């Protein structure tokens with residue numbers, strides 16, 4: 297592989313700030329890689345969209361990222377990974393990776409009674425249950441769709457008592473089943489860790505699929521001889537909604553205020569015009 301190809305960026309996308317939990321993991325495990333981050337904030341949340349809409353968004357974003365000559369794409373979004381990855385993976389000629397299988401593999405290493413909290417679309421797709429049972433048919437899986445979490449996080453209401461109350465409601469059926477493991481089935485949810493920890497017995501293991509995904513990315517880069525050993529470029533952030541809002545919200549998780557550009561995908565423009 298040429299040095300030039302190795303230096304190309306990894307494109308990662310999410311509906312909003314959730315993908316930053318994957319970005320942080322990339323910084324930790326693969327500090328030499330340059331990243332292009334795409335947040336489709338004009339159309340979030342994805343988790344209450346139909347599968348046809350999600351597939352359409354994923355196509356648009358992939359086209360856009362590939363147009364920027366990324367060497368690999370990570371779906372830093374479980375909803376897209378659950379509903380679109382299998383379909384699109386073979387249609388593009390660059391590696392595209394998602395969170396479900398790495399998350400499922402990590403979960404079965406930890407426990408036998410596995411709870412998954414996810415967006416309604418991810419929970420309804422049953423993707424986690426299938427992947428977990430494929431990894432280990434002898435575990436039990438309970439999935440809960442959590443429609444309010446992403447809007448609350450995107451509105452920066454993490455410390456609102458209402459968020460705690462909602463979390464209590466979502467966890468109740470899982471606590472009833474005495475889960476020993478809880479999977480963050482949405483990349484936004486690791487931000488809820490303090491709340492979730494306070495509601496769960498301390499013996500319950502929390503699984504962040506981003507950690508396992510990035511391990512898979514490291515192996516894949518090595519296998520394809522695509523690792524960058526040169527100095528990485530600064531991360532570029534683009535969003536379809538308000539760059540300022542994204543930058544302000546991200547500060548608490550990135551530790552710096554990112555420079556964020558607004559981009560328009562053709563369909564986003566079309567959607568805005570049709571309102």
Ligand code: DGL
Pocket residue numbers: 310311312314315340341342343344372373374375376415418446481482483484
């Ligand atoms: N963070 C994404 C996920 O992992 C999308 C959440 C949403 O927009 O509903 O599913």
